[in-house]
Amino acid sequence: MLFFISTCFLSLWYGGSEDLNNKIALANDFIFWQIRFPKSITAILAGSSLALSGLILQIIFRNPLAGPYVLGISSGASLMVAASILSGSSFSFIYNYFYGKTYIVFSAITGSLIITFLILFISKKISSNVILLLIGLMISQICGALQTSLEYFSDSNSLKTFVVWGMGSLANTTQSDLYIYFTFYFIFMLSIFCFIKPLNAMLLGKNYASNLGINFYKNRFYLILISSALTGLTTAFCGPIAFIGIAIPILSRLIFKTSKQQVHLFSCILIGSSTLLLSDAISNSIFNSISLPINMITTFIGAPLVIYLMFKTKYW
Amino acid sequence: MMNDKECISIKNADLGYLKNNNHHTVLRNISASFFMGEIVGIVGINGIGKSTLLKSISGLILPLAGEIFINQIPRKQMSLLELSQQISVVLTERIEGFNLTVYDIVASGQMPYSNSFNQLFKNHKVYINEAIKACNLSAHINKLSSELSDGLFQKTIIAKALAQQTPIMLLDEPSAFLDYASKHDIFILLKKLSEEKNKCILISSHDLDLLIKYCTRLLILSENGCELISSKKAKENKSFQIISGGHIQQYY
Numbered sequence: 187m188l189f190f191i192s193t194c195f196l197s198l199w200y201g202g203s204e205d206l207n208n209k210i211a212l213a214n215d216f217i218f219w220q221i222r223f224p225k226s227i228t229a230i231l232a233g234s235s236l237a238l239s240g241l242i243l244q245i246i247f248r249n250p251l252a253g254p255y256v257l258g259i260s261s262g263a264s265l266m267v268a269a270s271i272l273s274g275s276s277f278s279f280i281y282n283y284f285y286g287k288t289y290i291v292f293s294a295i296t297g298s299l300i301i302t303f304l305i306l307f308i309s310k311k312i313s314s315n316v317i318l319l320l321i322g323l324m325i326s327q328i329c330g331a332l333q334t335s336l337e338y339f340s341d342s343n344s345l346k347t348f349v350v351w352g353m354g355s356l357a358n359t360t361q362s363d364l365y366i367y368f369t370f371y372f373i374f375m376l377s378i379f380c381f382i383k384p385l386n387a388m389l390l391g392k393n394y395a396s397n398l399g400i401n402f403y404k405n406r407f408y409l410i411l412i413s414s415a416l417t418g419l420t421t422a423f424c425g426p427i428a429f430i431g432i433a434i435p436i437l438s439r440l441i442f443k444t445s446k447q448q449v450h451l452f453s454c455i456l457i458g459s460s461t462l463l464l465s466d467a468i469s470n471s472i473f474n475s476i477s478l479p480i481n482m483i484t485t486f487i488g489a490p491l492v493i494y495l496m497f498k499t500k501y502w
Numbered sequence: 503m504m505n506d507k508e509c510i511s512i513k514n515a516d517l518g519y520l521k522n523n524n525h526h527t528v529l530r531n532i533s534a535s536f537f538m539g540e541i542v543g544i545v546g547i548n549g550i551g552k553s554t555l556l557k558s559i560s561g562l563i564l565p566l567a568g569e570i571f572i573n574q575i576p577r578k579q580m581s582l583l584e585l586s587q588q589i590s591v592v593l594t595e596r597i598e599g600f601n602l603t604v605y606d607i608v609a610s611g612q613m614p615y616s617n618s619f620n621q622l623f624k625n626h627k628v629y630i631n632e633a634i635k636a637c638n639l640s641a642h643i644n645k646l647s648s649e650l651s652d653g654l655f656q657k658t659i660i661a662k663a664l665a666q667q668t669p670i671m672l673l674d675e676p677s678a679f680l681d682y683a684s685k686h687d688i689f690i691l692l693k694k695l696s697e698e699k700n701k702c703i704l705i706s707s708h709d710l711d712l713l714i715k716y717c718t719r720l721l722i723l724s725e726n727g728c729e730l731i732s733s734k735k736a737k738e739n740k741s742f743q744i745i746s747g748g749h750i751q752q753y754y
Contacts, residue, residue, distance in 0.1 A: 245600070248600075250599075380618070382618065382619050383613065383616070383618050383619070386610070386613070387610065387613055389600045390597050390602075390610060391595060391597060393595065394597065394610070396561070396562055396582060397560060397561075397562065397586055397589070397591045398610060398611075398666075399581075399583035399584075399586030399613065400582065400613075401582055439600065439601055443601050444601055445602045445606045448619065
C-alpha cells in the first residue's frame with residue numbers, strides 16, 4: 187500500500203514536471219528555480235490543503251457533498267477580494283500602501299477568517315450537522331450574490347483583474363510568499379495529526395463518538411477551524427480552486443478501501459497534490475504559448491470524476 | 503448473581519431535551535437504582551421516554567434537574583473518557599459509509615483504551631475477536647456496514663458494545679430487526695454476561711415475553727412515573743398489564 191502511494195506520487199509528480207520542462211526548450215536554472223519550482227511547491231501545498239480540508243469536512247458532516255466550498259469559506263475570501271479589487275479606486279490609499287498582490291492575499295485571508303468565525307459561532311448554537319451544512323451553503327450563496335452586485339457596479343479594468351483572480355492560478359506565489367504559506371501549512375498539517383482518533387470516532391456519528399470518550403462539539407470546533415484555515419490560506423495565494431476538495435477524498439476512499447482516517451490523511455495529501463500538479467502540467471501543455479486557468483482544468487477533471495465515482499461507489 | 507454494589511443511581515431527575523433554551527421534559531422526577539450483576543428490562547409505550555432515559559444515563563444528554571450517579575460518583579464529575587470506560591451504548595441509529603466494515607465498527611469499541619493514533623495492539627484484538635465470536639459475526643467481519651441487513655448490523659453494534667468492556671451496558675431496542683433465534687441468542691448472551699462478568703445491563707424493548715423470561719427486574723415507565731418490579735411479578739402489575747394490552751397472558 188505504501189509502495190503504491192509512493193509510486194503514484196512519484197509518477198505524477200515527475201510526470202508533471204517533465205511536461206513543464208518540455209514546454210519551453212530553454213528551461214534554464216532561472217526558469218526552473220524562480221518559476222517552476224515555486225509553482226510546483228504551490229501546487230503541492232494547495233492540492234494537499236484543499237484535499238485535507240475536504241476530507242475533514244466530509245467526516246465531520248458524514249456527507250460526501252461537503253467540501254471547502256460548502257461552508258462558504260472560499261466565497262467569503264472571494265467576496266473580500268472582490269470588494270477590495272472592485273472598489274480599489276475608492277480605497278486607493280490602502281491599495282497604494284499594499285501593492286497589488288499582497289493586498290489581495292491580505293483581503294482573502296480577512297474574508298475567510300470572518301466567515302470562519304461566523305461559522306464557528308453558529309456551530310456552537312446548532313447541534314445538527316445537516317443544518318450547519320445548509321447554513322454554510324446559504325452563507326456562501328449570500329457572499330456570491332453580494333459579489334455579483336459588486337461586479338455589476340464596477341469598471342471593466344478592475345472587473346478583469348478580479349475575474350482572472352477567480353480563475354485560480356498557481357503562478358502568483360513568489361519565494362517569499364512560499365515561506366509564509368509553508369509555515370502556516372506546516373502548523374495546520376501537524377495539528378491535524380493530533381485529531382486522528384476523533385476523526386475515526388466521528389465516522390460513527392455524534393452519539394457513538396461521545397460514548398467512546400470523544401467530545402464531539404469541541405473536536406468539531408477545532409477541525410472546522412483547521413480546515414477553514416487551510417482553505418483560506420490556499421484561496422489567498424492561489425484563488426478559489428474548484429473540485430480538489432470534494433473529489434480527492436472520495437477518490438481516496440475508493441482507492442484505499444479502509445476506514446482508517448490516518449491512511450486517508452496521507453493519501454489525500456499525496457493524491458491531492460499530484461492531481462493539482464497534473465492539472466498544472468495539463469494547463470501549461472495544451473497550448474504552446476499560453477497557460478489555461480487552473481480552475482478550468484480541475485473542473486474538467488474533477489466534475490466528471492465525482493459523477494463517475496458516485497456511480498461506481500456503493501459506499502453511500 | 504445480583505450483588506449489593508449499586509452502579510447507577512438516578513435521584514429525583516427530570517429528563518428531557520433542552521431546545522432553544524426551553525426545557526422539554528419527557529420524564530419527570532425519576533428515581534431508580536440499578537446494581538451490578540442484574541439485567542433490567544425497560545418497558546413502556548412508544549414515546550414515553552425509554553431512549554431519553556438510556557441517553558441520560560450514558561451522558562449523551564444532560565438531566566434537566568436532579569443528579570445521576572455512576573458508581574456513587576456524580577456523573578457531572580466524570581470525564582467523557584472515564585464515562586466511556588464505564589458505560590457502553592447500543593442505539594437505534596444506523597452507521598454507514600466511509601468504508602466502515604463490521605470489524606471496524608466492533609474495533610471502535612476499544613477506542614477508549616487505544617493511544618491517540620488509534621492503533622490496535624494484541625491486547626485490544628483479543629477483546630475485539632472475543633466480541634465478534636460472541637455475536638456470531640466471524641463470517642461477516644469484512645462486510646461493509648452499508649451492505650448489512652438490519653439484523654446483522656444490530657449484532658455488529660452489540661458486538662461493539664461488548665468490545666468496549668464496560669461494567670455497564672445500555673441497549674436501546676437491541677431485539678428490533680433480529681430474527682426469532684437471534685433475539686433469544688442475544689438475550690441469552692446478555693444474561694450470561696451479567697451473571698458471569700457481573701455486568702449491569704439495561705435493555706429497552708417491546709419484546710415483553712423475552713424481557714420477562716431473561717431479565718431479573720423490569721423498569722416500567724408510564725404516565726405516573728416509573729416503577730421497578732421483579733420480572734416474576736410483572737403479570738400482576740397494573741401498569742405492565744396496560745402496556746402489554748392484556749395480550750401477554752395468552753403465552754404464559
